[in-house]
Amino acid sequence: MAVTQQEIENRLWDAADELRVAMPEAQYSSVVFPLMFWKYLSDTWEYHHQEFLAENEGLDNLSAEEAHEIEYRDYQSFEIPFIxxxxxxxxxxxxxxxxxxxxxxxxxxxxxxxxxxxETANPAKFSRLFGSMTWAAEEVLSGEVLAAVMQAMDRTPKMxxxxxxxxxxGGAYEYLLKRFSDGSGTRAGQFFTPREVVELIVEILDPKGYESVYDPTCGSGGMLIASANLLKAHSKRGYTLKxxxxxxxxxxxxVARMNLFMHNLTQFQVEVGDTLKDPxxxxxxxxxxxxxxxLANPPYSLKWKPWxxxxxxxxxxxxxxxxxxxFVQHMIASMDPKKGRAGVVLPHGVLFRGGQEAAIRQRILDDxxxxxxxxLPSNLFYSTxxxxxxxxxxxxxxxxxxxxxxxxxIDASKRFTKAKxxxxxxxxxxxxxxxxxxxxxxxxxxxxxxxGFGGLTARFVPKTEIVASGYDLNIGRYVKQAAAESEDLGTLIDAYNLARAEREKTEARMLAVLADAGIEGFDE
Structure with missing residues (x-):
């Protein structure tokens, strides 16, 4: 009997829910994903091991070394060693x-x-796969709770x-990613970009078979997986992407490596490090x-050490x-000179902020x-x-x-549906x-x-007009919504909130500079 998507999702959530007595929901992923992937590897290994035994009944006279060589040559793609x-x-x-x-x-x-x-037995595939595993310490997660999680997860059908x-x-993994993100507030933005935003970027960039796809801030790997899924949806071979x-x-x-494996994508390389400091x-x-x-959804307005x-x-x-x-400059430098294209999600401030950012914006437009x-509409993301x-x-x-x-x-700020x-x-x-x-x-x-584009307006603007506007890329300067739409209360509130956030950020920077200079009292 085929396993349904909902059945495996419900069972996995039951296992995750056992953690409620030990840690906040924002931390579930650090425990559940390694355990889920371990079960997947073990179930897969044991399935092929039984195949090996059933198809090689006449090999009893082989030594353990010879049997091992045959099994791992013809049946297994990774090793589950002894401890x-x-x-x-x-x-x-x-x-x-x-x-x-x-x-x-x-x-x-x-x-x-x-x-x-x-990890040690399969360095080429699983090196550093399971992370720091700090959750395995008794003082972090008691043996009783860990046992309850494993028993609940063991009721999941064989993976x-x-x-x-x-x-x-892969769908079950994605379900958990979303479920953890829905319940973990701003922390979710560190590893999960809403799937519809990912789908939009991938559809626009349109990766082709055998092309290379790169995410410099890959989080849980969703953009890489979506690239392969797009080819598959169009009856093409997503597994050919690098x-x-x-x-x-x-x-x-x-989490990203496990996610890719769960989606049967093996032609990948995920590295750890600060992309700006150490690509x-x-x-x-x-x-x-x-x-x-x-493609990328980098952390917004990240403080960094400039080059x-x-x-x-x-x-x-x-x-x-x-x-x-x-991050944009890094992505531009990473584009293949013959057919490279890039898509990045960023806050509106990059479109009009002055100073050094304006100089970068001018160079990119001049080139x-x-x-x-x-x-995009406001309030799409978990982190902001x-x-x-x-x-x-x-x-x-x-x-x-x-x-x-x-x-x-393209102004698509009105195109959304309100969810929980x-x-x-x-x-x-x-x-x-x-x-x-x-x-x-x-x-x-x-x-x-x-x-057919209700609530969406678009215009191609020549560079001469942008230059005349001081290289400002503020969308409202070039694309006008209908008057009735542009003046509604929701839009005004969004604009006010954006301006207030920018003002508060500027004030915080000013106060920090004053405090460093020994000048106090301005925030009282």
């Missing part, structure tokens, strides 16, 4: 083996030892290809590696209080690298309620002829934005056929 070898405690580092010991003291240590043994498809497995990601938080990088993908000459498709001498800094260096444009700016925009870039001189020398502006905790984009919203992005425009830059 505590040569002692009375020797046992395989599998889920089922450790599960038989849950009533004995030291369960957390045995789990940690088993996971570390799997191997003979029992459920990778679509079901996927690359970098993530600053080691545990989150582990891990490089050419032999030391310059950053280049890719066909680059002093870095070839990525075209147009100048982004200011210390905000690395937004530094004709920016193809489109798509204004402010409205954001997608900026789309193309490698130098690779824009379509009709798109050269200008920028396409945030606004969401529906399939028709995404389809209309993608259609507008691909549409043709008249001599004034307006859509030739605007029918």
């Amino acid at each position: 505590y070898p040569g002692t009375v405690q020797q046992r395989r580092a599998s889920w089922s083996s450790i599960l038989t010991t849950i009533a004995h003291p030291g369960l957390g240590q045995r789990v940690r030892t088993a996971l570390q043994a799997i 191997h290809e003979g029992n459920m498809s990778h679509d079901v497995l 996927l690359y990601g970098q993530e600053a938080v080691p545990d989150t990088a582990g 891990r993908f490089k050419k032999p000459d030391g310059s950053v590696a280049q890719f066909d498709v680059i 002093t001498n870095d070839p990525r800094a075209i147009g100048g260096v982004a200011p210390q209080p905000s690395a937004d444009w530094a 004709d690298l920016l193809e489109a700016v798509i204004g 309620a402010i409205p954001t925009a997608i900026l789309v870039f193309r490698a130098r001189e690779t824009k379509a002829p009709e798109r050269q020398g200008g920028v396409l502006f 905790n945030r606004n969401v984009l529906t399939a028709p919203d995404i389809a209309d934005m993608v259609t507008a992005y691909h549409s043709k425009f008249d001599a004034d830059g307006h859509l030739v056929d605007p029918d």
